[in-house]
Amino acid sequence: MTLASGHQTTPSPIAPPKNLKRSGLNILGWAVLAGLLAWSWEGADMRPMALIDDAANMGQFAAGFFPPDFTEWKMYVDEIFVTIQIAIWGTVLAIVLSIPFGIMSSENIVPWWICQPTRRLMDAARAINEIVFAMLFVVAVGLGPFAGVLALWIHTTGVLAKLFSEAVEAIDPRPVEGIRATGANALHEIIYGVIPQVLPLWISYSLYRFESNVRSATVLGIVGAGGIGMLLWEYIRGFYYAETAAVIILIIVSVSLLDMLSQRLRKLVT
């Protein structure tokens, strides 16, 4: 007896009937999406034909980028280092602040009247883009990298405090109770019971934020807050496309290298 004939002896089970309500909702979902796209067409000034009509223009524009001009590469590299240095300080200062703020916005550690205000404060720090903070700090402390550091510091604190507190809220409460039962105080509970549990995640989040801060720092210069962005903006505004191309290539290379490095480090801790 073959397998196939064996199958035929038992009738195959009947597929469940189509769920009309589900398929109705499905159609509705697609209709809503189509409606949204149509509604946004005008506002977003969608002109796909321009891509074809102006193809010659764009080809000329793109050709201007080639070959990239690396004659000033030493200066570019210096500025990239400044950019990375801005990211380092912005991130480290943010980590220092995020530890207390992260713990203060964890529901399982502090009462709601500490947790809620801290969270709202962090929301505010996070809601506003680094670029906006950079513009404000350029006014306050003057043009240059320090304004960039301050901008990254504030914004990153908002992000990291939230991520840190999410890690804290996911801990196993039993070791903490074990420490409490010895007569230790609340700070002991945090240092010996909470932080060892969340440390790998905290390190991983911090490295990830460092990566994105390097990326953010490359554009902070556009508003005058130091780094490679300043140079980039000057070149674009002055139609120096060959130099622009060189700077962009250097940014891509250095950001990719740092991403790879930090990814390695993150794998080490988790």
Added chain:
Amino acid sequence: MTAVSVKNLSKTFGKTNKALKGVSLELEESEMVALIGASGSGKSTLIRHIAGLIPGDNSQSRIDVFGSPIQTNGKISKGVRNDRREIGVVFQQFNLVGRLSVLTNVLMGVLGRASSFRTLLGIFTRAEKKLAMDALNRVGIASHAAQRSSNLSGGQQQRAAIARTIVQGAKLILADEPIASLDPASSRKVMDNLERINREDGVTVLVSLHQVDYAIKYCPRTIAMRQGEVVFDGPSDQLTPQFLQQLYGSESVELLAKEDQRELVPENTGPEPAEQETEGRRAFAYAAG
């Protein structure tokens, strides 16, 4: 001197879930007492109340340990942190910090006494380290001191937890199902250690168990609970299978299960009186399966 005194303690979880119903009991100093009962009978809940980790219902009740109030009428005393130093708690799931070394975990026993500032920086004196190593030596795991505690077996972790209570200098050890997640050989080692600390140091021990054979072997006195009430308090040798059948009915099967028959233990199908016990049951089912 009275080590533990519980008077008329009740605890309700949620609105109707009565985990403890007017429990009263007294332990004398240097006693070793077993607390038995099926899953969900309120053993863990009672122990957590005595340790001052959760408050009882807002009714006329009080718990004192060595004459000092832990909680009164459902309110945990202000100075409970000082009293907790005298009370070492051993948990079913060991409650060690897995990523820290065994030694650091045991050193945490000094946190309640040593200067806060120094210990917050993670600095321990040579004398404290010696105390911890001696304690580890006593429970037989000194050679594992440098390892991460999560790398130890369950039985070794539980002995580390006992070492922590030694370092703490606890005069009372509350052990909440200390052997429920352990294999028989580890269970005996843990119980032997508790017995020795009781005998050699005169430490009062209250140990909750759900197997009567361990209670009879290690503890002269047993307190039996059922559905949040104390149903028996007396010499352990009175706990014959017939008497348990009388106390617990069909639940007695669980209590009488020998080590090698744990997989035969039926799941308790009744409502769960205490949410704390759910954890224990899951771990127990895991250990049994």
